[in-house]
Structures are given as C-alpha cells and as structure tokens.
Amino acid sequence: MLSMNNINKVFRTDLVETTALRDFNLTIDEGDFVSVTGPSGSGKTTFLNIAGLLETYTSGQYLLDGTDVSNLSDRQRSQLRNEKIGFIFQSFNLIPDLNLYDNVDVPLRYRGFSKQERHKRITQSLERVGLANRMKHLPAQLSGGQQQRVAIARALAGEPRFLLADEPTGNLDSQMAKSVMALLQEINQQGTTIVMVTHDPELAMQTGKNVFVRDGQISKHETLVPMALASNQ
C-alpha cells in the first residue's frame, strides 16, 4: 500500500538546515492500523505530510499503491489526495463559515461527483459518525469531539483507502478521545488503512502496529495485539 525507501527530508531556511527525516524506511500494508509515536520534533508530522502528498521529499523513493509519486504534477497530487487519502487533523480544520453538510461536501466537490451522489455520501458519512441530525449546524456549535467526528466524516465521505491522522485526539479530553479512537478502529476494521500520529501511549497500544520515530528515523517497530477491540464492542 505504502512503501518508503531511504526517504530524506531537509528543510532549508536562510541559515539553518534541518534534516527532518533521515533514510526513513517504512512499509505499510493494506488494512494496517499503524500508530506513530516519538518525541516532539522527531519528524512524525513530516512523515505524515510526505505520505499524504502534502509535502515533497528531498531524496529517496516513495511508492503509493505501487506508483512512484516523485514526478507527479500538482494537479495529479491533488487528485490522488482527493481520491485515495483522507486527512484528520489535530485541530479538526473544519471550515468555520460552512455548516457540517457543506464541510463534508468540500472534498466531494473537488472530486466532481453529481449532486445526488454527494448528498448520499454526505448523509451516509454523517450518519456513520452519529451527527446526521446536526447537518445544518456550524462547527462552532459542536464540542471538540463532535467536530473531530465531522472531520472524520469528511475524510471518509470520499471512501479513501488510506486515512492519515496527526494527533487526532490531541485536542480532546480522554472521554472524547476514546470515542474518536473507537470510531477509527471501526473504520479500520471495515478495511481502511490508517496511520495515526499520537503522543498517547495508551492509544498507540490499541493499534495493530507501532513505529517509534527518533531523530527522523524509525528506532523501534512493533506489532501489537489490538486489545481495545473487545472492550469496544
């Protein structure tokens, strides 16, 4: 599904050069739920951005679904993001001036779906996160957990194969974090590959695989028994 070989990422500013990723190697298979942990500044977000085609890398090879993405145009990268990848952000990134319905609609419009198709997908995905009855509400009228659910609905509406989440529970209290985590697990069980960056070791324990990043490299790679699964149902 995703394969990174010797990826390097160097940020150059006027004076400083920061190597955010150093010979980074990682393979993620279809259906995996991978958590990424590591100290602040270790390169987790950088990895996620490169995986999600939000940033380019300096050297190395990245195959997404077997395709080398290094020579794609901006338009092609945008289209891949739109069709294959769903994003979940720490601060939700809902558009404050749009109601929930229009928020979930955003990626679907870029996809060029018909009005009926969009309507179907929006209602279905809002139903899936339990917020179908709040469609006309603005993001500010929801709790943080609810906002993140809307963001998840937005990410799912396009039926991506690949979900990328950067500290999706970082802004939520533990109760809300739990419910968001349960939702992600459910989504993963239905076949979507998920990569989640988190600071919370407890949440990381609930995923199938964990990679620990330090200084731009993977320092530990472990397969976990997803124990939270049972308690969830």
Added chain:
Amino acid sequence: MKTNLEFGPICRALLRNKVGAVLIALQIALTMTIVVNAIFIIVERQGLMQRESGIDEANSFYLTSTGFGKDFEPKRIIDQDLDVIRNTPGVVDAIQINAIPISGGGWSMSLTTEPGDDQDDVSTAVYFVDTHGIDALDLEVVAGDNFASTDIRWRERNQPDWPDKAMITKALAEKLFPDIPWQSVVGKTVYIGEDEPVIVTGIVDKLQAPWIGWSELENAMLSPEKMVTESTRYFIRTEPGQRDRLMAELENTLANAYGNRLIRNVTTVTQTREQSYRQHSAMIKILSTVMVLLTLITAMGIVGLTSFNVNRRRKQIGTRRALGASKQAIVRYFMLENVIISTTGILLGVAMTIGLNMLLIEWFAMTALDWYYIPAGMAVLFVVGQLAVLGPALKAAATPPAIATRTV
C-alpha cells in the same frame, strides 16, 4: 473529471461574513453609477466639442483696429485696410465683420416668414460681410448666388433698417421653411424685426452662431454690409501654415498704412475655440480623473479585501488543498467569490446608475443615458473585479497544503 462550481457554499459562507463583502459591493455599485454617468457626460461633451463651426479654424485669425484723429475716415480707411490685407501674400481673403463665430459675442435677430408681431419667429445670428465673406469664412454657396458688389451697403452708426437681401445657412432655411426643400428657399421673402422684408438670395452650407451653448447654434444669416465705425474687426483667412507669420506681419502692415490707430486682440480662431469650450474640456478632465481614481480605489479595495481574506483563511486554504483542491480550484474559489460580490454590486449599480441619470435629467436638463452604456459599464466593472482579484487569488493558490498540519 467534472468540477463542481462552489456557488452555493461560497454564497452561504459570504452571508456569514457580510460586512466586507457588502462594503465592496456598495463601492462597486457607486463606482459604476459614477463612472457610467461620467463617461456619458464626457462623450456628450466631446460630441459638442467636435461640432464644426464651418469656418477654416486652423488658418484664420482676427484683430480689432481702433482709429483716432481728425483725419480718420472710417469708410476710406476700412476699404484701404481690406485692400492692403487682401493683397498681402499668404492671405486667402479678409473681411470686416461684426462678430466671430463660436466666440461668445455677437448679434442676433428674429426672422418670420410672414409679417406681423404675432408670427412664430426663428432666431438667427447675423454677420455683416461683403462679397468676400464666402471665401474669408470658407463657406460654400450651395443654392442661389453670392452677393454682388452692388449689393453691399455701408451701415451707419445706429442705422435701424436692413438691406433687402441676405444669405442664410441651410440649417436656418430648413427651420424657416420646414415644408419645402431648402434649395427652394432661394427667392423667398422673410421678415426681420417683425415686418421688414428681406429676400433670401443664397444658401450657404454651414456657419455657426457665436454662442456655443445656444440651441440655434446652426442658424446664421449673412447681411451684405460694411459698418462705419472707428473700432472695426477684421477677419483674415490665410493659406495653410501662414497664419502665425501673418498675425505679426499684418499688425505692422496696418500700422504703416495708417499710423494713428490701436490694434488689439489679435486672436486665432483656434484660441477662440479653446476659450469657448474651456468649461467643457475642464469638465472632461475632472470627470476622467474622478473616474480613473474611483475605479482604482475600487480595484484596490477588492485587492485589499481579498488579500485580507486570503491571509485570514490560510489554514482553510491549506486544508482545502489537503482535501484535494488543485491550485486552479483555489484561484477559481476567489474568482467566483468576486463574481458573486461584483454581480451584487453591479446589479445595484444598474439601478443607481439609472437613478443618478434621472436626477441629472431633472436637475441639469441632461439627456437620457443611451442603453448600451449600462451593459458596457457592467462589463468594465466585472472585468476590473476579476483582474483585481487575480493577484490575491494566485497568492492563495500558492499556499502550501502542509499548512493544514503545521498550524494549530
């Protein structure tokens, strides 16, 4: 891949953030109102300024000569002056005249086609000329004949009666006798000062009256007379390129021919036109400046508002990019947003434009706007809006998608 325009969401988002958009829409409406009416006034004034006087403006000038002394005999000196001027190389022809076309000052009389004080009259400017009037004023006799030298009489000071012949402009002939072809006006009798008959012996193509703001500007009559006066005005037409030289030269020539005189107001017709139309050209300049400034300010307003919105929405733009918006989709978003704001402003502008025009008609007796100014104004403001928004929109499109994960 078919792309969805985002009219609905953009409208709904705008409605939640009205103030800036409404102010810009109002500014667009106001700009359109003023620009369209200003252009209309400018075009109208330009039309007025382009009217031809009928004389050879580029090659003509005039001067006033006032004679003094016991031995100043007006008739002799005037004839002698005209002789000298007409024989100066470079001069096409010259006349004594009572008034200069489009200069602002002159004589007018009322003409009727029947005698009596209860007749509908037509006003006309009156020029006193001799047989050289046609060539000096660059006129063409299009029907009938020029005056014969025997027709020319001397008009004494305060002499109230009129010669029995006159030539009139084609425009005046048509006003006096609207029911017959203008050629047939030759030979007709008209009445000047209620009951004094004058026969029309010739029609000239075109000669304007002295007053450019007058509704009867094209009405002029030539009366075959020379005036007995100490202060006389000579009108001189020169060959092309000779005017400026002759202005200086003739002043000396006249002084040499009779020394005891004062020559004043040596003026070209070009200067006269500039002077007479000064208000119009000033108005055109002011309105053009206002128009350009207003349009610039509006464009800058749009640039400012859009730039502000782009900066404010950086995270939102990055998020949209992350969710699959191409750069083009981001540019399109801001262009479309501008279409919505501009269209609102422009539609309001149409109503305000017509409203202002109606007020101008009522207050200043202006004419009604030609319809095509409205769509032209709409198009101009639409294009200005789209051009203004282009820069900030391109800047928005350059927002890196990584903003979505990198900002809190």
